[in-house]
Amino acid sequence: MNGLTKFVWWFFYNRESVVADKVKEAHRRVMVANHPDAGGSHYLASKINEAKDMMLGKSNNSGSAF
Numbered sequence: 001m002n003g004l005t006k007f008v009w010w011f012f013y014n015r016e017s018v019v020a021d022k023v024k025e026a027h028r029r030v031m032v033a034n035h036p037d038a039g040g041s042h043y044l045a046s047k048i049n050e051a052k053d054m055m056l057g058k059s060n061n062s063g064s065a066f
Contacts (some may be wrong), residue, residue, distance in 0.1 A: 020033055027052040 030048050034040035 023052060023055045 027048065031045065032038070034044050034048060035046050036042045
């Protein structure tokens with residue numbers, strides 16, 4: 001296998017974990033800027049967490065009041 005073939009194989013084999021890692025990384029960056037303990041909104045933090053869970057397939061419709 002040449003380098004490109006190895007990369008393509010690796011990418012398709014690992015794409016779900018790569019996407020999950022990117023979602024978690026983005027979630028962390030957004031939460032650092034919007035966390036209630038740092039003066040952010042509780043509502044916005046709950047929506048950020050809800051979006052992360054939905055993107056990772058963990059949405060459980062917890063009955064958020066928002």
